[in-house]
Amino acid sequence: MKKLLFITATLFSFFAYGQLPSSDQNYIKNTTYKVPTTVTPNPTDAQKTQSITYFDGLGRPIQQIAKAQSATAKDIITHIEYDGFGRQTMEYLPFASQQNTMLFMDSNTLKQEQATQYQTWYGDVNPYSEKRLENSPLNRVLEQAAPGNDWAMNNAEKHTIRFDYQTNVANEVKLYKATATWVPAKGLYEIALVNETGSVYYEPNQLYKTITKNENWKTADGDKNTTVEFKDKEGRVVLKRTYGSSIINNAETAAWHDTYYVYDIFGNLTYVIPPLVNTSLVITNDVLNDLCYQYQYDYRNRLVEKKLPGKQWEFIVYDKLDRVVMTGPALSPFTDLTGNGWMITKYDVFSRPILTAWMPGTVTSTTRKTNQDNRTSATLLNESKTTSNTTVNYVGFMYTNLSLPTSDYHVLTVNYYDNYDSGLLFSPTISYSVIHGQTLHNNTTSKPIGLPTVSWVRVPETSTLYKHEKSYTLYDTKGREIRTYKNNYLGGYTQTDKKLQLITGRVDFTETRHKRVTADAEIFVKDVFTYTDQERLLTHTHQIGTSGTPQLLAKNEYDELGQLISKQVGGTDTTTFIGLQKVDYSYNIRGWLKSINNINALAQSGNPTDLFAFKLNYNNVENESVYAGTKLYNGNISETYWRTNNDDVKRKYSYNYDELSRLKNAVYQRPEDASPLRDSYNESLSYDKNGNIKALQRNGEYDDVNYAFQIDQLEYTYHPTKHNQLMKVVDESINPNGFKDVANDKDDYSYDANGNMTIDNNKGITAITYNHLNLPTKITFGTSGRVEYLYNAFGSKVKKSFFKSGVFLPTVTDYLDGFQYAKVASAVVKLDFFPHAEGYVKNTVVGSANVYKYAFNYTDHLGNVRLSYGLNSENVLTVLEENNYYPFGLKHENYNVTKKEYDKYDGEIDLRGCVNCSYKYKYNGKEYQDELGLNMYDYGARNYDPAIGRWMNIDPHSDTYFSISNYGAFVNNPISFIDPTGKDILFWRVNQKSGEWEQVKFNQLDKNIQKGIEDFGKTKAGYEFLSSFANKGDKIGSLSFDKDGKYSNHDLQLNQVEGETGYEGRTNSPVIRKDKITFGINLNKDIESPQVNVAETLGHEAFLHQMQTLDGIISAFKKGGAGAAMDYDLKDFHSNPSGYKDHLALKDDVQGRAKRYFTYISQLKTVLNPIEVQKVVNKDIKKSYSVGVQDTPKKR
Structure with a gap:
């Protein structure tokens, strides 16, 4: 009775507003309104979102319908069915019906229509996934089949995921343990590894063992393409094991790749032993320190000391409320203060961080204990708002200064909440008037309690300079952000306003106002968005200046299930929305991207000729008679194709992976040529058990039918004990292109105690200085010059200065909220460009006026910028630059290499050739830094070298990926992954x-x-x-x-x-x-x-x-x-x-x-x-x- 009463009440509440669902079925109907019903008593389908779930007599959902949610406003229906035991072993994909009434559809009719639809869309009649369960009350999954004929349960080739549940056998898993001995003098439990010789194993049947065979697994593979996980009786993972080939003792050898997890008696994770550790030998303290992860805890089970491979010990101090108040060691943020120190955090009574700072001092286990004792005995723990400034080292803030420390620290950030009484002055002053008709959450009766309101962020240079950014955020009465404002460290500002839809909160338009410095003219940018009735983005236009001509960024088209299938990009047609390019997308039945435009024909009837096309294959390969690629069923990409309008040549990579999904070979081809297999831009790699690259071979420079020129034959040498740290790379090829190898007997690379690279002899880098976030602040190239970086305290880059020997003044780049400025030597600072959703706006100064030109980017599935284009002075669509990459990011050379950018020419703005174009966002959409041969990509947290496929710093995320090197990139699968x-x-x-x-x-x-x-x-x-x-x-x-x-x-x-x-x-x-x-x-x-x-x-x-x-x-x-x-x-x-x-x-x-x-x-x-x-x-x-x-x- 309760069920029926509940459902009936739910139904009656909606009867007045729409068609009645099927009256002979149990159902629950849900309606979400987009407009106030007090204004519109009977909303249309476009003014509300409705869905319904039908139930069988046992109360199980059997059909779900999303009303009018297809692209043509038809119902999207999902069928649900059960086996004889009430288990849902088959799960159907949704399909778009021909109705929009929410009426229940007979299951046989539904499945027939669905099969027809998926056959039409994808050439596939298997629109469901399927599970095979074991015959036990546990109902554990034995086999999982994905949608699609190739993954079907009844496919003879069996591309399913299979599971096998066992227990361990004798001599299978080493029994590592950790002792935890309380050491009062250190204030922690000191750890020690037990069974370091690895001679003791778990007794049989003491661990749960789960074997997972992936969708590529075949009977002949044996242990290949499997993952084995062992858990103890408390459900803790003690071993993860995979099987594959790696370089072991200078030879490629098939072996288990084991990652062991070791816990102390309190259940704390204490050690992680990654695959590169040779567990057949004694695990010494040197091995633990150089290759393993170590964690030590205090008497409250708080992590107080940890060590990552290749990095010094890190220390953490807490207050009595268990809040972290000190961490270290942290390098100095300031250029005039050297050495390590502590990062400090202070809190208010709500445990919100109100201040962070850096304090110089010795950072050791001993000083951690001293600082911890001081915090434990302290009684003043929180700071509170004041009406006047407190000053420490000449920085004022409107809080008390009662909690430790009270002096000797250098403030980096200050945060304010609940109101705007921060004592910070803004220019212009904060206005609390209505913003685009939206009432602010700040008046006599309504305050933004609990919300962040104002912040002060230092831009550290020397410790006696106090440049900073200050910002505020305004909210509407629902607590939604409608204005952000930031004064930059140069005195200018960026203000962004949002107009939100009243109920749904969608953004209807944004307005951005920006100045570099106070004296500059304000730049105004407006983005306007419209939506389909299904709330999908329909159009996006972009306008510069209040009277500027709007530019079409996107006019989107969706398929019946809501997947984006095309968009019109570029141009000023905001009436019929015909763009400079129509970009088409297609997908397979699993939703994986298959193509961008038509790889076989760039010319399209009724639309401009495509400038770029791209295609991905997964579970199929082409031209097998030329090169026998590998069909892959687990989501790895088997082939990519590309073609551009520059030369209209179809190009291709075929990919091979090892058993651990690491890229082994990328084979370059031109499929439409008489001799397709060119090998001109091949790339091949091998790895050690941690995924460190051991060897890399690369061809390049000539796209030639007769010859493939090897430009790199690299051999990597690592530190004798810190095996993740690269020490030397030798290029055995005689070609100077690709990787630049300086022949000498010295190590190529050196590192600091935090694992940051400090010397690169091949690039001529003699020293690198880092800040408190391990970001480079100065890179010195001997006597050739240097590159200096300036960041705010959060680590956002705000300035780059390039000093070249013999040139008196540097080249300076300012990075201000996406607006990028350039100053070359004594020239005037000018706005260079700023981004938009489909590319960027290039600025050229004519007289004292800014002249803006739109450039648009084609990007592939990884966000790599493959081709940029725009209109020349004669309104002809022109390619600005084409970029094609080796898998690990080095750029192909010597075909389609012409580059252009907007510049002044004969009194007008036109596209001109450029050798060193200013727009350098390329691989993964990241900025390429080529000053003085640096040739690295800036990813924000680290810098990446595409010539060797490695980072110059330890991954701050590294203790999430225990089994791979903390310098390795993209899990060694750059075809599928990006940072x-x-x-x-x-x-x-x-x-x-x-x-x-x-x-x-x-x-x-x-x-x-x-x-x-x-x-x-x-x-x-x-x-x-x-x-x-x-x-x-x-x-x-x-x-x-x-x-x-x-x-x-x-x-x-x-x-x-x-x-x-x-x-x-x-x-x-x-x-x-x-x-x-x-x-x-x-x-x-x-x-x-x-x-x-x-x-x-x-x-x-x-x-x-x-x-x-x-x-x-x-x-x-x-x-x-x-x-x-x-x-x-x-x-x-x-x-x-x-x-x-x-x-x-x-x-x-x-x-x-x-x-x-x-x-x-x-x-x-x-x-x-x-x-x-x-x-x-x-x-x-x-x-x-x-x-x-x-x-x-x-x-x-």
Whole structure:
């Protein structure tokens, strides 16, 4: 009765506003309005979003319909069915029906129409995934088949993922342990590895063993293409094992690649032993220090000391509230202060970071203990707002200065909350008037309580200079950001206003106003967005100046399921929206990108000739008689093709990978030539067990049918004990192109104690100086010159100065909120260019006026800029530059190399040839730095050398990827991966071949995971959570996002895990880097009742755990940088270990920690069967409360 009453009440609430659903079916109908019903009592389909779920007699969902959500406003339907045991073993892809009535469709008719539709779209009649479960109450997955004929369960070639569940056997897994001995003088538990000889093994049947065979696995492969994971009885991973060939003792050898995880008696992760460690030998202290990860804890289980491979020990100090208040060693941010010091964080009473600073001093285990003792005995822990300035080292801030330290530190950032009383003066002053009709959240009755409002960020030069940036954020009455304003360190500013849709919050337009310095004329830029009825981005126009002609950036077209299939780009036609280029996209049945334009024909009827075309193959290869490529079924790319209008030649790479998904060979071809196999730009590599490149061969310079010229034959030599640190590269080829090898007997490279490269003899780099974030501040090239960098305290680059020997004045580049300025020697500073969504705007100064010209970029699947184009003075579409790359990023030379940029010529602006063009954003969309032969890409956190495929610094993310080198790039698969940009919601799963996490598209996830995320997003709370990380135009299944979320500069990773037992989901510790934070939630696809459980689990992780600290940690990051965010996170980690407070709150919620979760659950019951939801919730409460009791810290 309760179910029927609930459903009936839900239905009646919507009867007045739309057609009646099928009256002979159980259903729940959900309506979200986009306009106030007080204004529009009967909204149209365009003014509301509706969905309905039909249920069978057992209360199980059997059909889901999204009303009018196809591109032609038809219903999108997802069919759900069960086997005889009530298990959902087949999961159907959605399809676009011919109705828009939300009426229930008979399953036979539905499947027939769906099969016809997918045959038409993809040439495929297998529009569903399928699972084979074991015949036991555990219902563990034995085999998983993806959509598509090639992945079907009944395909004779078997390209499925297969699982095998076992226990360990004798002499299979080494039994490493760690002792933890309390040392009062150090204030920590000192660790020591037990069984360092590796002679003791786990007894048989003591570990759970899960073998996963990926979609490429064949019977003949044996252990290849498998991942084996061993867990102990507490569910902790003790060993991850993969099998493949690496360079071992100077020979390529097939072997296990083992990563061991070692815990102390309190369950803390203490050691991680990566594959490069030879566990057949004794693991000495030198091996531990040079190759392994080590972690030491205090009596409260707080991480206080850690060591990463190749880096010195790091130290952490906490206050009595378990907040991180000191970390070190940190290099000096200032040019006049040398040596190490401590990063300091101060908090207010709400544990919000209000100040960060650097304090010089000795940083050792001893000084950590001293500082910890001082903090433990301190009674003054928090700072509070004042009405006058407190000054420390000549920097004023409107807070008290009571918590330690109270002197000797140099302020880097100050953060203000709740109001705008910061004492900072802005020019122009802050105006609290209405912004584009939007009332501000700041008046006599409404204040932005709990929101960050004002910040002060230093731009460190010398310690006696106090240049800085200051900014504020204004909000509407819903707490949504509608204005950001920043005074830069030169005195200018950037202000961005947003006009938001009243209810949905989508961005209708933005207005940006910018000056470099106060005396400059203001630059005004307006972006205007329109949307389809399904809230997908339809058009995007761009206007410079209040009276400028709007430029078309994009007119999008979508297929029936909402995938982008074309966009018109460029030009001034904002009426019919015909662009300079029409860019077409196609996908396979799994949603993987297949092509950009038509690789076989650039000329298109009714549209301008395409300037660029690109194609990807995965599970098929072409021209096999020429070169026998490898068909790949696990998402790896087997082939890429490209063609440009420069010479209209079709080119191709075929790729081969090893068993660990590392790129082995890239073979270059010209398929339409009489002799296709050119080998002209081949690249081949081999690796050690940690993925360090051991050898690289590269051809190049000539695209010739008769000869392939080898330009690189590189042999890599590593440090004798720190095996991840490259010491020397020798080029055995006689060609001077490619890698530049300076022949000598010395090591090529040197490093500092933090693992930063300080010398590169091949490039002539004699010294590199770093700041507190391990970013280079000065690179010295002997007597040839130097390059200097200036950053703000967060690590954002604001200036680059290039000094060349013999030239009196430097070449200076300013980086100001995307606006890039150039000053060459004594010339006047000029705006060079600034970006837009499809390329950039190039500026040329004529007299005293700026003349703007639009350039547009074609990018491939990795964001590599492949071709730039624009209109010349005669309005002819012209290619500015073409870029084609080797897999690891070096650029192809000697074909299609002409480069042009806009410049003055005969009194007008036209395209002129340039040798060193100013726009240098190329590989992965990153800036190429070629001054004095530096030839590295700046990725923000680190610099990358494409000639050798390595970074010049240790990955700050390295203790997330234990099994690979912390200098290696792109998991050695640069065809599929790039360094994360921090601009997307990311989906990850374990690559079943390599055992490593890989980023995937949403529709590559398990269908239950997909559905659970979509169900989560159909609730108001869930959609708000996802949209806070989304970018404008993002799409997750049927969910779309029409604005940049407030956290869109950070990452949300939703990770699919499988083959694991004992948990449904997990909130991962945030990964904090200098430019962003990555928040992660694991979702286990092998769980009971996945239709409901995934959505409930995601809500549990998001609202019971993640949201407890999300705003705080991002606020800390925004105001105090990575150090402050880490402090905040570690404070929470140690005050709420394993989230025990959250779990206890499910039954006894004194602090309101579970309020968000239960609000979400009430909303989820309108999306899914409420009885089934409550069953899962009851089970979750029981289990989680029990876990919370167990995890409550015990004094030891």
